[in-house]
Amino acid sequence: MDTGIIAFGGYLPKARLQRSEIAKAHSWFNPGLRGLAKGERTMANWDEDSVTMAVEAGRDCLTGHDRAGLSGLFMASTSFPFQDRQNAGIVGDALDINADALTVDLASSQRAGTSALALALRSAGDAPALVIAADKRQTKAAAPLEMSYGDGAAALLVGQGDVVARLLAASSEAVDFVDHYRGQGEEFDYAWEARWIRDEGYNQIVPPVVTRVLEQASVAASDISSFCFPPAARNVAAGLAKKLGVPAEAVADNLQATCGETGTAHALVMLIKALEDAKPGDRILVVGFGQGCDVLLFETTEALKKLAPRVGITGHLARRRAEGNYHKFLAFNDLMVMERGIRSELDKATSLSTHYRTKDMAQKMMGGECTACGTVQFPKTNICVSPNCGAVDSQKDHPFAEKTGRLNSFTADRLTYSPDPPAYYGMVQFEGGGRLMNDFTDIDPDEELDVGLEMRMMFRVKDYDNARGFRRYFWKATPVQTNATKG
Amino acid sequence: MASGIKDKVAILGMGCSKFGERWMDSAEDLMVEAFTEALEDAGIEKSQIDAAWLGTAIEEQHVGKSAVPLAKALRLAYIPVSRVENYCASGTEAFRGAVYAVASGACDIALALGVEKLKDTGYGGLPQRGRGTVNDLYWPNISAPGSFGQLATAYRAKHGVNKDDLKRAMAHISIKSHDNGALNPKAHLRSRITEEKVLNAPMIADPLGLYDCCGVSDGSACVIVTTPEIAKSLGKKDLVTVKAIQLSGSNGAEAEYNNWDGSYFETTRVAAQNAYKEAGIINPREQMSLFEVHDCFSITELVTMEDLFISPEGGAIRDVMDGFYDADGKIPCQIDGGLKCFGHPIGASGIRMIYEMYLQMQGRAGARQRQQEPVFGMTHNLGGFPHQNVCSLTIVGKEGV
Incomplete structure (x- = not known):
């Protein structure tokens, strides 16, 4: 039986911050930002975080799918809202999945998303598991990363059976290569020079693992249809592809122009976009990078055509509103001291x-449905709200x-x-x-x-x-x- | 079948503080101001008061819990004191307690006092506050203008009313109340306004602009009630008696069931039918002389005049624009300026409305005295939100009519 991806879904916040506005605010200080000032990035609303985006991606992924029989929910993020309260548990609760699914948070690396996927695939059994990666990474104002990052989430339902993409091979390599880090209690990443990360990181660490996966699957690099490698830096993926023998046209758009790099979710965001654009028989190579790398190779199947319609990454890219107010981004991310008025002080x-x-x-x-009269109501209460009923303790759960x-x-x-x-x-x-x-x-x-x-x-x-x-x-x-x- | 409250209780005396931004006065100062006037008007000694009710809504901003602050401020003689809270109906609720105590025979003379000291928050508008630990988990951070403003959207949808026509009728309501308030020395807001000013004011909660909203004021009002017999024995003539007191509280159907369309007050309609019946009023549009309704927002007054069965459903705009509710109209509404201009110290407002009726019926309303002698007057309070509220109605009138 095939092991692989059964369904997928994505989520991107609706607002798209125009990078030209960031540059307008900061290029007096760092003129180099002007070179990055093209396109737009997703910008989470004030009421969004990794958990809420994960829920939306999860809902999209589970479109038309039973939520009761999951074996697990693996959530990956480097921006979990809670340090000690299981974030996957909140997501599972909101998605109303079966409570006996194994819920796990995976964190601390930009490849946590691909690692979660690899882990779920490795442990795949009869019941499918939901893998969700979401990130809303904090950056300092005027940091180049503020330009290249985006906010978003990706979800994949994996398991055995009628998969839309079967796993051909996967391999990982752990290398404590510190291209950036965020220590305990710190809000922001501390990053090293991009050229070094490219030359000694991506270009040295990724190729041997990709080669290993291709050999394992007996697939030639030239047969790859889509190569999903998230780094925002221009031409990094193209350079790697050339080195590996992957066709130039297979290099997937890293969505810098329209979305930005969505942290540990991004490899999966690109994978989902690739699945949305794929035809059966395509080979999709996904690489997650962070203190080493995860490499996964999939082949799409005929089942892809039968998947129920969903919003996905393509749909969310279209669900957009241009945001031209950079101050709003600063305010939403608590990056400036703002007078919010005494009314905001309410405990x-x-x-x-x-x-x-x-x-x-x-x-x-969860609301209620009166078993005596059928009235559906929110919230669920002791006595039915229908003026013609009033039955006591008559309501069953109604979502x-x-x-x-x-x-x-x-x-x-x-x-x-x-x-x-x-x-x-x-x-x-x-x-x-x-x-x-x-x-x-x-x-x-x-x-x-x-x-x-x-x-x-x-x-x-x-x-x-x-x-x-x-x-x-x-x-x-x-x-x-x-x-x-x-x- | 209950016989109702009609003519069982008379007003012996009333007092009302000046409403406004009373920066240098405490709730105690305001209570004493209203009480002193009421006691003098009643012509009795403080020791003759058998029981007292305090109505206040946002007590955490000023006096704190219980009726002890009332007993202390007035130095009452260890009599029964109770504090009541029922949103903006708190003042009327205190009045109801005192009236029922007298009607039951448990007391000869009872006092009700409402007070609110709101201007100590540091910002305009009503104090921001929690709604309870469960409600805080799912209610919007709903404000008064934000909830009442929704009446306008639903009313327009239901009656097919053009946005500008409704906005102009709402403006007329506010202009009328400002005209009336200008003649009232105790009113908070005493300036006249123009339609242009109303329509161009900053938006508070769509579609309510600044002048669609009543003021937030400090103030207190006090009433002393007794039986008509005792009132007469104390030398009072031309008594103003209580004809009806009705309350109606939402049971969650507007908020959680499927029928209510958001354009009217279910509670007001229920309470109004009961109140007219209790007072023996058959045709309110012909029989009522005056209204003091809860014009927290212009749109509230507009739909309320339909819910009180004065304007036909969907017909309030025409009545308002015809001047039916103006001071010189058929039935003046808010002849004292209303919540809009007299002000809205929450716990005091219900009793303030009765105070105006009392003055008008005794011909003591000065420059704003209604020329045609009033017979029946109704006061109306609405606490909470259109989708979940308490409505209180009182009808007072001349004894014997």
């Missing part, structure tokens, strides 16, 4: 016991996260505190019943909201408790986009 403490007791409501958006709804009423509130004013919120009436006065997110200030507009839910940060380092999540409504692409 956002979370009672952990309350949180646990109401976790299904807040993290899964709302994947529902769409329509606007009943809405506002754009400039009085209440929001990190991104105005605060958009309103009443959403869900298809099939139930409603909620709810926050909106990713609202384009130029688009007109209207009663009746169709909305879908997204998992986001509800509040940051900066005094205690906690953040709580909930689901927010966003206008439905009809940009699902064929898988």
Whole structure:
């Protein structure tokens, strides 16, 4: 039986920061930034982090797939919101997967994403495992990395059976090559010279492992259809390809112009983009680099054509809004001291016991369905809300996260505190019943909201408790986009 | 079948502080100011008060918990004191406690006082506050203008109203209240405004601009009630009596069931039917003389006049633009300036409204006195949000009508 990729999905934040705006702000200090000032990078909204992006990628990946029978959820990131609270556990909870799946966080290296994939493939059994990589890497203002990085997430469902891409071979090599690092308690990466990383890192460490994988699979380098190697630096992947004998046209776009390098997710983001563009029989070579490298070689199958449509990386690249305000990026990433007003001082403490007791409501958006009258409602309560029913303890779980709804009423509130004013919120009436006065997110200030507009839910940060380092999540409504692409 | 409160309780005396930004006055100062006027108006000794109710909503900003702050500020004689809180209906809730105590025969004379000292937060608007540990997990960081402003979006969708027409009717409501407030020496805001100014004001919560929102004020109001018999025995004539007190609280259906369209107040409609019935009023549009409604926002007043069955559903814009609710109109609404201009010290507002009715019915309203003699007046409070609220209604009127 084949082992490989069963399904895939991606997520990129909607806002695209224009690099020309970053250069405009900082080239007085570092004129070299002008050379990088082309294109745009993804920019996470204030209420997005690696966990929320992972959830969105996971939802996309699991489109049309049963969520109950997973063997594991491996989450990779170098920007986990929690140091000691399992991040994969939050993602699994929000995705409402079976609780007996093995949930694991994989961290501390830019190849954590490919390592998670390799690990999941190596342990693949009857039940599929979900691999998700997500990153929202912090950079100092005016750092060249601020230009080249992006925020995003990638998800792959792997296992045995009817795979869309079978694993031909995989190999890894550990080399403690410190091209950059981030020590304990540090916010930002400390990086060494790019030319050295290219000459002694990429060019020395990657080729032997690729050769090993190609030999293992008995595939010639010239037969590679897509070579996914994430580094942002120009021509690095092309140079390696030339050295290895991989055709120049197989070198995959590293998405620098449209997305930026999404950290440990990026090799998988590129893999997913390659799968979206592939035809059956294509060979896709993926390399993850960081203190050594992981190399994986896949071959796509006929099943690729049957995969249910999903947004994917292609769809998320299209779901975009140009952001020309660099100050907003600084504010969202806490890179400048900003007067946020006394209203922002409200204590956002979370009672952990309350949180646990109401976790299904807040993290899964689980509502109720009255077994006496059938009324679907949110939240799930003791007594049915229907004026004609009122049955006590009659409600069974009813999930709302994947529902769409329509606007009943809405506002754009400039009085209440929001990190991104105005605060958009309103009443959403869900298809099939139930409603909620709810926050909106990713609202384009130029688009007109209207009663009746169709909305879908997204998992986001509800509040940051900066005094205690906690953040709580909930689901927010966003206008439905009809940009699902064929898988 | 309950016989209701009609004519069982009379107002013996009332007082109201000046509302406004009372930077140098504490809640205690405001309470004493309203109380002193009410006691003098009642013509009784403090020792004759049998029980007292304190209505205040955001007590953590000023007096703290319980009714002890009232007992201390007024130096009451170890009588029963209770604090009530029911959002913006807190003042009316205190009034209800005192009125019911008298009607039950448990007390001869009872006092209700509402107070709010809001201007100690350091910023404009109502104080930002938590909503409880569970609600904080999923409610939006909803503000008053943000929730009430949504009435406008839903009202427009339901009645097919053009954005500009609704905005102009809302502006007329605010201009009218500013005109009325200008004549009221105790009002917080006493300047007149123009339509141009209203329409060009900064946006607070779409579509509510600055002048669609009431002021946040410090203030206190106090009422002393007794039976009509005792009032007469104390030499009072031309009594103003309580005709109805009704409350209605949301049970979650607007917020969580599927029927409510967001354009009106379910609670107000229920309470209004009950209140007119309790007062024996058959045709409110013909019989009512005055309204003091909870005009926290212009749009609230607009839809409320339909929910109180004065304007037909979808017809409030026409009545408003026709001047039906102006001071010289058929039924003046907010003749004292309303929450918009008299001000809105939350716990005091319900009693402030009754204070205006009391003055108008006794012909003591000075420059803003309604020319045609008022018979029935209704006060209306709305606490919370359109999708989840408490509505309180009071009808007062001349004894015997």
